[in-house]
Amino acid sequence: MANKQSIQDIDTALDRYHRKLTFIVNRINELRDRRKKLIKGYIKHPEPKGVKVMLSKADFTFDDPIPSFGSTPAIGG
Secondary structure, three states: OHHHOOHHHHHHHHHHHHHHHHHHHHHHHHHHHHHHHHHHOOOOOOOOOOOOOOOOOOOOOOOOOOOOEOOEOOOOO
C-alpha cells in the first residue's frame, strides 16, 4: 500500500498526525500547569473524599482498652 500513496496523501496524513500530536502535547502541558497551581494553592479545590473501611466484628474484640492483634499482645507479654 505504501507504493500507491501519493505525496498529497502522505502530506495529508502527516498534517493529521501533527495536529493530533500538538493537541495532545498542549493538553498534557495544561494538566501539568493546573497540577502545579493546585499544589501551590493558587487554585482552590475540595479535599479528597475519605475512604470507608469496614471491619468484621468477628476479627476484633473491642472491649480491651488496648487490643491485641495476632499472637503478640500489644502491651506486656
